[in-house]
Amino acid sequence: xxxxxxxxxxxxxxxxxxxxxxxxxxxxxxxxxxxxxxxxxxxxxxxxxxxxxxxxxxxxxxxxxxxxxxxxxxxxxxxxxxxxxxxxxxxxxxxxxxxxxxxxxxxxxxxxxxxxxxxxxxxxxxxxxxxxxxxxxxxxxxxxxxxxxxxxxxxxxxxxxxxxxxxxxxxxxxxxxxxxxxxxxxxxxxxxxxxxxxxxxxxxxxxxxxxxxxxxxxxxxxxxxxxxxxxxxxxxxx
Amino acid sequence: xxxxxxxxxxxxxxxxxxxxxxxxxxxxxxxxxxxxxxxxxxxxxxxxxxxxxxxxxxxxxxxxxxxxxxxxxxxxxxxxxxxxxxxxxxxxxxxxxxxxxxxxxxxxxxxxxxxxxxxxxxxxxxxxxxxxxxxxxxxxxxxxxxxxxxxxxxxxxxxxxxxxxxxxxxxxxxxxxxxxxxxxxxxxxxxxxxxxxxxxxxxxxxxxxxxxxxxxxxxxxxxxxxxxxxxxxxxxxxxxxxxxxxxxxxxxxxxxxxxxxxxxxxxxxxxxxxxxxxxxxxxxxxxxxxxxxxxxxxxxxxxxxxxxxxxxxxxxxxxxxxxxxxxxxxxxxxxxxxxxxxxxxxxxxxxxxxxxxxxxxxxxxxxxxxxxxxxxxxxxxxxxxxxxxxxxxxxxxxxxxxxxxxxxxxxxxxxxxxxxxxxxxxxxxxxxxxxxxxxxxxxxxxxxxxxxxxxxxxxxxxxxxxxxxxxxxxxxxxxxxxxxxxxxxxxxxxxxxxxxxxxxxxxxxxxxxxxxxxxxxxxxxxxxxxxxxxxxxxxxxxxxxxxxxxxxxxxxxxxxxxxxxxxxxxxx
Numbered sequence: 053x054x055x056x057x058x059x060x061x062x063x064x065x066x067x068x069x070x071x072x073x074x075x076x077x078x079x080x081x082x083x084x085x086x087x088x089x090x091x092x093x094x095x096x097x098x099x100x101x102x103x104x105x106x107x108x109x110x111x112x113x114x115x116x117x118x119x120x121x122x123x124x125x126x127x128x129x130x131x132x133x134x135x136x137x138x139x140x141x142x143x144x145x146x147x148x149x150x151x152x153x154x155x156x157x158x159x160x161x162x163x164x165x166x167x168x169x170x171x172x173x174x175x176x177x178x179x180x181x182x183x184x185x186x187x188x189x190x191x192x193x194x195x196x197x198x199x200x201x202x203x204x205x206x207x208x209x210x211x212x213x214x215x216x217x218x219x220x221x222x223x224x225x226x227x228x229x230x231x232x233x234x235x236x237x238x239x240x241x242x243x244x245x246x247x248x249x250x251x252x253x254x255x256x257x258x259x260x261x262x263x264x265x266x267x268x269x270x271x272x273x274x275x276x277x278x279x280x281x282x283x284x285x286x287x288x289x290x
Numbered sequence: 291x292x293x294x295x296x297x298x299x300x301x302x303x304x305x306x307x308x309x310x311x312x313x314x315x316x317x318x319x320x321x322x323x324x325x326x327x328x329x330x331x332x333x334x335x336x337x338x339x340x341x342x343x344x345x346x347x348x349x350x351x352x353x354x355x356x357x358x359x360x361x362x363x364x365x366x367x368x369x370x371x372x373x374x375x376x377x378x379x380x381x382x383x384x385x386x387x388x389x390x391x392x393x394x395x396x397x398x399x400x401x402x403x404x405x406x407x408x409x410x411x412x413x414x415x416x417x418x419x420x421x422x423x424x425x426x427x428x429x430x431x432x433x434x435x436x437x438x439x440x441x442x443x444x445x446x447x448x449x450x451x452x453x454x455x456x457x458x459x460x461x462x463x464x465x466x467x468x469x470x471x472x473x474x475x476x477x478x479x480x481x482x483x484x485x486x487x488x489x490x491x492x493x494x495x496x497x498x499x500x501x502x503x504x505x506x507x508x509x510x511x512x513x514x515x516x517x518x519x520x521x522x523x524x525x526x527x528x529x530x531x532x533x534x535x536x537x538x539x540x541x542x543x544x545x546x547x548x549x550x551x552x553x554x555x556x557x558x559x560x561x562x563x564x565x566x567x568x569x570x571x572x573x574x575x576x577x578x579x580x581x582x583x584x585x586x587x588x589x590x591x592x593x594x595x596x597x598x599x600x601x602x603x604x605x606x607x608x609x610x611x612x613x614x615x616x617x618x619x620x621x622x623x624x625x626x627x628x629x630x631x632x633x634x635x636x637x638x639x640x641x642x643x644x645x646x647x648x649x650x651x652x653x654x655x656x657x658x659x660x661x662x663x664x665x666x667x668x669x670x671x672x673x674x675x676x677x678x679x680x681x682x683x684x685x686x687x688x689x690x691x692x693x694x695x696x697x698x699x700x701x702x703x704x705x706x707x708x709x710x711x712x713x714x715x716x717x718x719x720x721x722x723x724x725x726x727x728x729x730x731x732x733x734x735x736x737x738x739x740x741x742x743x744x745x746x747x748x749x750x751x752x753x754x755x756x757x758x759x760x761x762x763x764x765x766x767x768x769x770x771x772x773x774x775x776x777x778x779x780x781x782x783x784x785x786x787x788x789x790x791x792x793x794x795x796x797x798x799x800x801x802x803x804x805x806x807x808x809x810x811x812x813x814x815x816x817x818x819x820x821x822x823x824x825x826x827x828x829x830x831x832x833x834x835x836x837x838x839x840x841x842x843x844x845x846x847x848x849x850x851x852x853x854x855x856x857x858x859x860x861x862x
Contacts, residue, residue: 096350097343130694151352199692224677229348238633244505249466260472269449271463271494
């Protein structure tokens with residue numbers, strides 16, 4: 053199977069898993085597919101060497117199918133679908149994590165070992181692998197590892213808690229950097245506009261106001277296209 | 291190996307295409323001289339869709355913009371970093387120096403912060419104030435006409451403030467502050483710390499019909515596709531080419547050394563082409579080095595000949611000495627007053643709309659030089675790392691940290707945009723013992739001996755860093771906030787970053803009237819060889835609590851004018 057097809061099947065497989073478990077809206081797979089296609093086509097300003105490096109990472113496969121399925125289940129427990137948006141898996145998080153562990157190999161062992169710990173725990177407690185346990189059983193395990201004692205330095209916390217923190221970090225980062233997650237967050241930028249200050253209602257909400265003296269020095273956006281001219285003392289004339 | 295010689299004899303060969311090289315290219319080519327520009331990296335134009343990263347979304351990168359490959363993340367425009375494969379450098383005596391290089395047309399101007407500050411009279415004569423370091427052989431009045439010209443040619447926003455140490459210029463009007471900046475203004479002023487509009491080289495207003503006007507995407511670090519921010523390629527080299535300048539651009543060309551004749555005068559440069567890995571020679575009447583402070587020092591030190599056994603321009607033995615970078619320390623703060631924000635597009639210009647220039651008198655303090663404060667925060671575009679430790683701030687409310695499920699969405703929304711960061715960027719004192727030299731034991735992939743660094747911070751810088759973090763803590767409390775993480779301690783040098791991390795390295799070929807204690811004269815001409823000039827930050831005698839770029843540009847213009855004049859007089 054060629055690399056792109058195999059990637060897609062893994063990705064779509066993950067999405068399908070998310071659909072079955074959480075019955076979310078089907079918009080997730082189109083989002084994930086679109087972002088994948090974009091990356092393939094324009095490489096967002098990559099140099100030839102960088103392109104090659106990405107292709108090389110994409111050609112490798114780190115997680116086996118069982119691990120990816122477990123990541124899919126786990127990331128969807130961390131961030132399930134709600135009535136407006138899909139789950140982390142719907143947003144392509146398992147595929148993102150697969151890429152990241154190849155990009156930052158230091159994460160490979162903690163994640164692979166953590167997944168193994170999860171299955172061991174589930175087998176011991178419930179006689180079944182984590183991904184096949186009931187949602188209730190899965191949550192019983194998560195409740196023991198999802199709340200770190202933040203008075204203890206991160207590097208000294210129990211391995212299963214560190215594993216879960218890493219998974220949650222990657223899940224949320226993968227989700228909120230996806231098209232779906234950005235919409236969910238409500239980030240409104242990355243598009244040409246004319247900045248003209250904080251909206252009045254926002255200033256009011258946060259108890260702030262512009263200093264009129266300061267404001268008087270700021271750009272008059274109605275004149276932004278007039279070519280600047282100054283007098284000899286540096287006073288703007290236009 | 292056969293070295294390939296070009297038959298063309300250039301009036302000027304310029305090594306490097308960043309701020310200094312770009313300005314020299316513009317001025318010298320505009321005057322009709324035939325110019326070769328030799329750049330170690332590839333051609334780069336931020337308007338080229340193949341190279342463009344502006345307005346890309348995080349999901350267009352499979353690593354979502356993580357900094358695995360490019361040190362400031364996938365979307366930053368710098369090709370290079372502190373470590374470049376095949377181009378090592380070394381350090382000695384257990385000291386630290388991290389050396390950032392951008393290998394591309396325009397160099398580091400493609401991604402820099404665009405903070406464009408003039409040095410003041412004090413900055414040129416700081417030894418007169420505290421007895422430390424050395425005075426420049428020139429003063430503000432020598433550079434002022436060039437600062438004025440740079441302002442008008444390139445454009446920057448700012449405001450006239452009549453502050454003695456922050457000379458005013460020809461400013462475009464600044465953008466209005468963002469919400470977190472209003473919090474900073476109030477917090478700083480509560481402690482009598484002044485805040486003024488930033489001075490940065492983005493066009494908030496049109497300055498000519500060639501360049502676009504800022505459309506507020508906040509992505510100047512990605513380099514602007516409509517040329518609304520300053521990069522040396524887009525604002526100097528391309529216009530010089532369009533103006534009909536005789537400019538031959540040699541890209542992917544790594545300069546090895548300056549060539550000299552029996553009289554010891556420069557005759558050109560030799561370079562290694564990255565494309566075929568062969569060595570070439572270019573001939574020129576004048577060589578202008580603008581490869582960056584450390585790269586130019588390296589080229590000089592590697593240019594050994596019978597006439598210049600200690601390296602070119604190094605009869606003083608000062609090449610590489612007095613290397614100094616800006617100091618840097620910082621804190622970030624969680625501000626409850628910035629929670630639960632409505633979202634709107636507040637990308638603004640890249641970086642800060644407001645800043646604090648140095649405001650105190652060092653005579654009343656236990657360290658000699660000042661720093662300015664840069665501010666960051668806001669409703670930024672998510673990239674890799676966003677969402678990490680998403681609800682750690684729960685700790686400030688006695689709530690549980692961690693968890694899973696849809697509650698995390700609420701936490702992320704609740705805390706989005708509630709962080710304000712403060713970074714101090716200060717002046718260090720130039721020391722002869724902080725230097726780069728040639729490491730005779732190590733070679734790069736082009737066969738060129740590499741640099742070895744020796745650099746120690748002194749208590750001047752450590753005490754300054756302590757003042758920074760104490761100040762940031764005070765401002766944090768004034769903003770009603772909490773410091774994120776632990777405040778850096780004495781054992782951690784108060785968070786003082788390793789030299790080289792602020793990427794303002796200067797001083798390696800310092801300027802002076804005495805050929806025994808300096809490398810170039812006040813026109814940045816080698817004392818030893820009259821047809822070699824240096825127009826990067828190497829000639830800086832001291833760094834100031836400012837960013838170096840605007841001064842590099844002004845001095846490069848001044849030197850270029852001097853070259854034209856000297857050629858007319860047939861002095862060189």
